[in-house]
Amino acid sequence: MKYLITLSAIFLIFPVSVISQDSGLSSILEPGAAPVKLAGDFSFTEGPAPDKAGNVYFTDQPNDRIMVWSKKKGLSTFMQPCGRSNGMFFDNKGNLWSCADELNELWCISPDKSVAVVLDKFNGKLLNGPNDVWVAPDGSIYLTDPFYKRPWWKHSEMPQDKQCVYYLSADRKVFKRVVEDMIQPNGIVGTPDGKTLYVADIGGNKTWSYSINPDGTLGDKKLFCELGSDGMTIDTKGNIYLTGNGVTIFDKAGKKIGNIPVPEKWTANVCFGEKNRKALFITASKGFYRIGTRVKGVY
Numbered sequence: 001m002k003y004l005i006t007l008s009a010i011f012l013i014f015p016v017s018v019i020s021q022d023s024g025l026s027s028i029l030e031p032g033a034a035p036v037k038l039a040g041d042f043s044f045t046e047g048p049a050p051d052k053a054g055n056v057y058f059t060d061q062p063n064d065r066i067m068v069w070s071k072k073k074g075l076s077t078f079m080q081p082c083g084r085s086n087g088m089f090f091d092n093k094g095n096l097w098s099c100a101d102e103l104n105e106l107w108c109i110s111p112d113k114s115v116a117v118v119l120d121k122f123n124g125k126l127l128n129g130p131n132d133v134w135v136a137p138d139g140s141i142y143l144t145d146p147f148y149k150r151p152w153w154k155h156s157e158m159p160q161d162k163q164c165v166y167y168l169s170a171d172r173k174v175f176k177r178v179v180e181d182m183i184q185p186n187g188i189v190g191t192p193d194g195k196t197l198y199v200a201d202i203g204g205n206k207t208w209s210y211s212i213n214p215d216g217t218l219g220d221k222k223l224f225c226e227l228g229s230d231g232m233t234i235d236t237k238g239n240i241y242l243t244g245n246g247v248t249i250f251d252k253a254g255k256k257i258g259n260i261p262v263p264e265k266w267t268a269n270v271c272f273g274e275k276n277r278k279a280l281f282i283t284a285s286k287g288f289y290r291i292g293t294r295v296k297g298v299y
Contacts, residue, residue: 025258030292045283047088048271056273087132099130126159137194139170144185167216187232200229231269243267272297
């Protein structure tokens with residue numbers, strides 16, 4: 001056990017039990033690796049996203065704040081209030097895109113922390129509650145919009161007729177539905193070449209893959225695996241990381257590699273961070289965790 005002094009507090013850092021790597025995780029994780037709790041006592045952590053330097057931003061949604069973890073500086077508050085931010089993603093210009101569901105909005109937070117509300121409606125009605133977002137290499141955006149009743153909302157009914165996946169063009173002139181047949185879409189991530197999109201239907205307990213067409217529409221729908229997910233990420237080998245009961249990893253063919261148990265009630269989301277992208281960061285209920293990896297993450 002050791003202590004890490006941060007800018008805002010002192011956190012105990014301690015490893016959880018060592019993970020058995022017989023199932024194939026030896027190709028993914030560092031030898032003897034286990035999740036290490038970097039910080040805790042949050043209300044509910046979500047939306048981890050790394051910036052170019054490898055610092056990891058994540059949300060403590062009930063407390064309406066975005067935190068940032070730096071290997072050198074530890075933990076600090078990036079923004080509070082933050083529109084009840086949930087899922088987040090950095091674009092290649094350093095803007096932080098946030099699913100700010102306090103008012104059912106999608107935000108673009110610039111490096112100087114100025115906020116632009118990019119959208120909040122479809123066909124004249126509020127979105128259900130933007131949940132997770134992925135920015136494609138060309139700057140276009142894919143957004144999941146499930147309905148989870150929030151205590152800070154005045155309405156109790158789902159604003160939209162369906163829970164869908166949306167596409168926003170890079171010039172922000174086209175906003176349209178691209179997936180309409182899921183029960184409850186949630187986690188989303190695309191490949192770094194911009195050719196394939198993965199979307200988890202957490203309500204249907206399945207994850208699907210799609211080819212991305214030049215106009216932003218999706219085709220070639222295929223069942224990737226029989227497991228839904230709250231959040232997700234991808235490494236440079238094409239392995240997909242799903243969350244819920246810990247972190248479950250599948251290879252690019254959809255074959256299960258193994259599961260990383262996390263000692264919390266729910267594992268919400270995951271990303272790769274640090275400068276070399278060889279550390280997996282996990283937001284899980286009241287905690288924020290790190291585990292070292294052999295493979296390099298994309299984001």
